[in-house]
Amino acid sequence: QQPVQSPQAVILREGEDAVINCSSSKALYSVHWYRQKHGEAPVFLMILLKGGEQKGHDKISASFNEKKQQSSLYLTASQLSYSGTYFCGTEMGFHGSSNTGKLIFGQGTTLQVKP
Amino acid sequence: ETGVTQTPRHLVMGMTNKKSLKCEQHLGHNAMYWYKQSAKKPLELMFVYSLEERVENNSVPSRFSPECPNSSHLFLHLHTLQPEDSALYLCASSQGTVSYNEQFFGPGTRLTVL
Numbered sequence: 120q121q122p123v124q125s126p127q128a129v130i131l132r133e134g135e136d137a138v139i140n141c142s143s144s145k146a147l148y149s150v151h152w153y154r155q156k157h158g159e160a161p162v163f164l165m166i167l168l169k170g171g172e173q174k175g176h177d178k179i180s181a182s183f184n185e186k187k188q189q190s191s192l193y194l195t196a197s198q199l200s201y202s203g204t205y206f207c208g209t210e211m212g213f214h215g216s217s218n219t220g221k222l223i224f225g226q227g228t229t230l231q232v233k234p
Numbered sequence: 235e236t237g238v239t240q241t242p243r244h245l246v247m248g249m250t251n252k253k254s255l256k257c258e259q260h261l262g263h264n265a266m267y268w269y270k271q272s273a274k275k276p277l278e279l280m281f282v283y284s285l286e287e288r289v290e291n292n293s294v295p296s297r298f299s300p301e302c303p304n305s306s307h308l309f310l311h312l313h314t315l316q317p318e319d320s321a322l323y324l325c326a327s328s329q330g331t332v333s334y335n336e337q338f339f340g341p342g343t344r345l346t347v348l
Contacts, residue, residue, distance in 0.1 A: 121276060148333055149333040149334070151336070151337070153339075159341065160236060160238075160324065160339035160340055160341045160342060161277070161324070161339045162236070162339070163336040163337065163338065166333070166334055166335075166336060168333060168334060206276070206277060208277070210333055221279060221282065221290055221292075222277075222279060222337070223276075223279070224276040224277040224278075225276055226274075226275070226276045227276065
């Protein structure tokens with residue numbers, strides 16, 4: 120039931136791009152993305168609801184492919200501040216809605232951006 | 235600063251102790267959550283409270299006992315813990331439990347059980 124994130128870790132130079140994937144074996148209703156810096160609380164990035172929409176702000180965007188039961192987080196022109204561990208949290212859902220607030224998180228992807 | 239505070243930030247306790255973790259949110263939210271984050275493991279949802287009612291208990295051992303006296307405060311009472319319970323305990327809140335509500339996390343309590 121836990122979503123699988125890939126890659127587990129990635130090292131970038133400033134200005135490079137990265138993609139983090141989150142895949143589930145179950146039908147998804149929503150996908151949440153969070154970033155956690157070392158010693159800090161996870162911080163919300165964005166939510167994607169079923170419907171295949173793509174969201175983004177600044178140079179971080181994400182897509183949700185309901186059919187493939189996966190979401191991808193895109194980081195373009197990475198900055199040093201992007202370093203941290205990225206988690207996807209998935210909410211299971213079927214044909215109807217799912218309003219439980221119950222998120223199951225992936226194991227995280229550690230991103231390190233170097234100057 | 236996310237508007238969610240947790241105390242204490244660090245706690246060391248023996249297996250026979252009883253202690254409590256406290257979480258307070260200043261965001262006017264009506265849903266609160268407890269998560270456990272162990273090293274090299276994903277965030278694990280423990281409990282969900284919505285409008286002070288427990289709506290989710292994720293098969294958590296009874297040595298963890300949550301309490302939500304009002305929509306702004308959440309406690310996690312601990313007793314006779316095991317060393318494997320050592321972890322970072324995160325509290326979060328959201329406007330509701332619907333899918334499009336983001337969760338705001340507190341800084342966590344680092345718990346060590348000796």
